[in-house]
Amino acid sequence: MALAAGDQIPDVTLMTPTDEGPKPVQSASVLGSGTVVLFGVPGAFTPACSDTHLPGYVLRQEELKAKGVDTVACTSTNDAFVLGAWAESRGAGDAVLMLADGNAEFATAAGLDMDGSKFGLGTRSQRYAAIIRDGVVAWVAVEPVPSTVEVSGVEQVLAQL
Template identity: 80%
Template structure:
């Protein structure tokens, strides 16, 4: 079942890149307090993810914060080393909490996983964005086609806040 408004976010083990190396974090801990904007991408360094999706949230972090967002987080079915390198390459710094879902445990628990095997990608996350308040989904936009960044882009999220 796909995560919808009113649902509690699933609790799954994730990893976050840090200067000291990958650190484990539970999704309920990372995403369960305050107002959180979570966006999921099929993969780090992929064209739409790197050129549009992630940069939009980085560039407009102050606007999100002004609308009451405490945390902006990104999840991808990649390991924490890849997410760390991606964050560095895209100058993310502290604007977005990067959450590696290396085994797609969170994506599967949220019903937001997809089969990317015809592209050689295996199981991946659908492209989406969600507004979460104290662990409960308030709004979620899931793309029909992974290359699109329409309903899951920062513009759509800002309109929903």
């Protein structure tokens, strides 16, 4: 069953890119305090992810903070090295906490995994956005078509805050 409003955020180990290399973090720790906007993408460097999804959250970070968001995080079914390179290429800096879910453990625990094998991608995360308050999901929207950014973009999140 997919993550829904009222659910506790799953607690799994994710990896975050740092200057010293990938660092393990617990999802419940990095997503469980304050108001967090989490968006999930099937893969870094893919067209919708790179052209629309991530840039929207980077460009509108001040608006998110003004609405009380403490952390903006992105999870993707890539490794931490890929996420680090993607963040750098898109100028994400400290605006978005990158969380690598290379084995899709978070996506699966959240019920937000998908089979991308017909595209040679294996198990991937669905494209979604969620607002989490102190570890509890307040709102979540999952894209019906993974290659689009319609219900999970920053505009929709801002409207829900």
